[in-house]
Amino acid sequence: MKTLLAIKQNSKIGFVGTGVMGKSMAGHLLMAGYEVNIYTRTKNKAESLLNAGAVWRETVQQLAENSDIIVSMVGYPKDVEEIYFGEHGIINHAKSGSFLIDMTTSSPSLAAKLYQEALAKGMYALDAPVSGGDVGAKEARLAIMVGGDEEVFNVLVPILNYLGKNIVYQGKAGAGQxxxxxxxxxxxxxxxxxxxxxxxxxxxxxxxxxxxxxxxxxxxxxxxxxxxxxxxxxxxxxxxxxxxxxxxxxxxxxxxxxxxxxxxxxxxxxxxxxxxxxxxxxxxxxxxxxxxxxxxxxxxxx
CATH class of the missing domain: 1.10.1040.10 (N-(1-d-carboxylethyl)-l-norvaline Dehydrogenase; domain 2)
Incomplete structure (x- = not known):
């Protein structure tokens, strides 16, 4: 990295995927005082978050355009492909300088692809899959395994600290996966x-x-x-x-x-x-x- 990176104090966080674990994870970020944009395929799965103050976005594109840090927690590698690389996906619509954290358990090669595509658009991506299940997500004590640039990891540790207790940088893109x-x-x-x-x-x-x-x-x-x-x-x-x-x-x-x-x-x-x-x-x-x-x-x- 040629310049020292930092996140803004008033950064808006976009969270894609509010399933069994994602709902609790997004909730912790909301409780920490961040403005949190939410997108999930089934809106009623995000109802409790919206009632707590999260902002609903109708599409991934809308979420990407209105967020500084984007966290994804979806089901399958094909879902990661869709939300990041689709025509209306994050890579095509997030702002330059955005931070992307994919916490989905996905393939190491896809994580490396996301890193490279993000970098080409002036964005910074980490692969950060988790372990701990629904209980770990609810209690914010997930184990988080991180791949990507260490400087980016260091910048985003304060965000990850709201989600887990055992947060370890593992190496280059794909190492988390x-x-x-x-x-x-x-x-x-x-x-x-x-x-x-x-x-x-x-x-x-x-x-x-x-x-x-x-x-x-x-x-x-x-x-x-x-x-x-x-x-x-x-x-x-x-x-x-x-x-x-x-x-x-x-x-x-x-x-x-x-x-x-x-x-x-x-x-x-x-x-x-x-x-x-x-x-x-x-x-x-x-x-x-x-x-x-x-x-x-x-x-x-x-």
Missing amino acids: HTKMCNQIAIASNMIGVCEAMAYAQKSGLNPDTVLKSIASGAAGSWSLSNLAPRMLANDFAPGFYVKHFIKDMTIALGAAKEMGLLTPGLELAKSLYEKLAAEGEENSGTQSLYKLYTSLSSVNS
Whole structure:
């Protein structure tokens, strides 16, 4: 960077995507005192934010034209392509000098493309996917993994601090997305272990809740075991993170691993199980619903 960058004190923030996590994230920025422009495909999903003072924009173009910092939290790489590179997208209509933060879990190559296209228009882009699910978003304690120019990262840290607690710069454009793939690979195999452990506890006649008290704080401990196993046991399969989005993430990770010549058999197994779960109508359930597959298989084998 040739010049020292800074954000204006009265910067307007545009937020695209107010789903399970995005709604809470946009709300934190609003509560911090920023003027927040909102666009999402289904307006009623943003109703609580609009009632709290957010400004509705009818199109991504309108949002881009009226914002200094634009944050996106959408579902799929194709959504990222549409909102950034479409005829009425952010790249074509945001002001020169704008800061773009894509927090969608997307592909590293798409993150690099966004960085380059933004730079060509005098804008500054970061890829900043997150981990922590709906609870992390609500409590503003997401883990945020960031790729792009470090100077831009340093400028935008005050904004990211309203959304998360573990905010780490990982390297050049795409590095944030690669880090998120590491996160998803670790979770994928871990979810298999959590489900099998809970199914084993139940099948052996133990009290699974009591088992959790013993193993959650030991060597087997993990975020999924502490946060998602209790939901499984309570038959709470509401989405903190959708099955369909997890399959999307695993597909991206498998593609990137293949390009690098890396074997990921655990990831392949997890993806196949989640695809089976989705085929049974659970694509809009939370990732903890994998437990249903184990209990149904146990019933068949009894």
